[in-house]
Amino acid sequence: MSTGTYQLLPLPQELNMASYILDRNINVGRGERIAIYCQGETYTFNDLFTLTNKAGNTLRELGVGREDRVLVILQDSPEWLAN
Numbered sequence: 001m002s003t004g005t006y007q008l009l010p011l012p013q014e015l016n017m018a019s020y021i022l023d024r025n026i027n028v029g030r031g032e033r034i035a036i037y038c039q040g041e042t043y044t045f046n047d048l049f050t051l052t053n054k055a056g057n058t059l060r061e062l063g064v065g066r067e068d069r070v071l072v073i074l075q076d077s078p079e080w081l082a083n
Contacts, residue, residue, distance in 0.1 A: 022049045036078060043078045051078055 022045055025031070031046040043051075064070055 018052055022052060038076075038078055041078075048078065055079070 025033070025035070025045045026049060031049070032044050034042045035045045035048050036043050059070065
């Protein structure tokens with residue numbers, strides 16, 4: 001299917017946005033590049049990767065497993081992105 005000059009691709013059955021955004025950029029050498037600006041601070045892709053792993057490990061330690069649902073309420077922040 002296509003619309004104008006863009007071709008719409010089907011979404012995969014499973015998509016891990018953390019891998020798509022973080023791993024992909026780190027794997028091509030952009031780990032130290034700025035990923036976001038927040039309240040006058042800068043965060044690289046590596047910084048976000050570290051925050052994401054901390055959040056995931058904390059959830060695992062709390063007993064959260066695959067396909068479990070978790071509600072996370074945070075203000076807009078790098079920590080929100082990591083969750």
